[in-house]
Amino acid sequence: MDDSQHWNASVTQILERACLAPSSHNTQPWRFRVFEPVIELLADDSRALPVNDPHNRELTISCGCVLETLVLAANEADMTAQIQPLPDPDRPQLLATVTLSRSGRHLRSLNPLSRCIGRRHTHRGRFTEAAVDPCLFPRLHQAIQGTGVSLTSLNNLGRRALVAALVAEGDRQLWANVDWRRELAAWMRPATEGDGLVVPSPWGRGIGWAVRRFNLGRLLALSSRQQAQSAPLLLALSTDADTPRLWLDAGRALQRLLLAANHHGYQASFLNQAVQVPELRDELSGLLEGSRPQIVLSLGVPASELAPSPRRPLSVG
Known part of the structure; x- marks a missing residue:
């Protein structure tokens, strides 16, 4: 060669x-x-x-x-x-x-x-009740040093309750938007497609139809609130402003954090509903001393291992 x-x-x-x-x-x-x-x-x-x-x-x-x-x-x-x-x-x-x-x-x-890299997966199931190692947050903070991105723990009771309420309200507002539901349904696909949010093949078409037709915001808001309240470790990544360069930096910091967490035995779930609604994002920013929230996530030990998300063929050219 x-x-x-x-x-x-x-x-x-x-x-x-x-x-x-x-x-x-x-x-x-x-x-x-x-x-x-x-x-x-x-x-x-x-x-x-x-x-x-x-x-x-x-x-x-x-x-x-x-x-x-x-x-x-x-x-x-x-x-x-x-x-x-x-x-x-x-x-x-x-x-x-x-x-x-x-x-x-x-x-x-x-x-x-x-x-x-290959072991890290987004976890969409339950976490165990195992306590998070108190050394984890300092290790994650160290992992993203030099990126210009801030990492904040939302674990104290006051912050956690406020974030849980914002996440639940995010679900209600997002699901009330018919166009948002249509877009979500368009990305609900069988694993053989190689991308999107995986749904079981026999029921995929029916699930997509239900998502487009029905506002499930109230029901899912209850689940999301509980997920935020029970998260073993609840975190936010934020930047000083909103620019494409800072968004790119936030992504780099996020991947460092996710891989560092996995190195210590943890996986992540995302709770970005409040970040996706401008008014709620502004409220969340108040908890972060004016810093612009980019990602909200929970970390824990998965109660069961789920299959990794599929990947499409490499696109070069």
């Missing part, structure tokens, strides 16, 4: 690992262009959520997650990655360029997070 073929094989492996990153609704809204030694990361607007995410904030956060995973996967291949975020104002879909080079330093031994 010549140098070019070896580089192409390495890049394919790196990108396949990078695509194991989480994304909103499991839309996987990214694509890549490769020009040795450069990889371009682009937002895939065909996979956007215009009702749920009208400004592409969550899409950009998702791409930040894949960017951070790409860097770690490159380290696994003993390559260094030099990142230039948002390099071209005339190409807003181009979120970053990554220049790869051989390091010769065996970086895979330096970062244990890379070993968690």
Whole structure:
């Protein structure tokens, strides 16, 4: 195998690992262009959520997650990655360029997070009642140092109750929007599709029909409130402002946090309903001393292992 073929094989492996990153609704809204030694990361607007995410904030956060995973996967291949975020104002879909080079330093031994890329899954089931290690929060805080993203614990009773109420109200308001329900239903798919929110094949069409037709907000608000109130560890990631660069940074920090949590035996569930409703997001910002909330999540030990979300074929070119 010549140098070019070896580089192409390495890049394919790196990108396949990078695509194991989480994304909103499991839309996987990214694509890549490769020009040795450069990889371009682009937002895939065909996979956007215009009702749920009208400004592409969550899409950009998702791409930040894949960017951070790409860097770690490159380290696994003993390559260094030099990142230039948002390099071209005339190409807003181009979120970053990554220049790869051989390091010769065996970086895979330096970062244990890379070993968690395939083990990290979004958990949509129950957590056990096991207490969270009190050292976990400081370790997570350390994992995202240098990103410019803030991590806040929402675990004290006052904050937890307020967040739980906001999350429940978010469910009620989102589900009352018929267009939002239609968009959600469009991303409810069998696992064989390779993306979206997985529903069992025999009932998938019926579930989608019910989601489009019925407002389940009140029912789900009760469940979400309980989930927030009982979360072993309830956290928020926030930034000083709302800009595409900070959203990209938030995604990178989120993936570092998720992988660090997994390294210590924990998985995450997301509780972003209040972040997705502007008025509720403003209220949540008040709990964060004016910082703009980007992600609300809970961490715990899964009561049962669920299958990972499916992945679509790698999109390059």
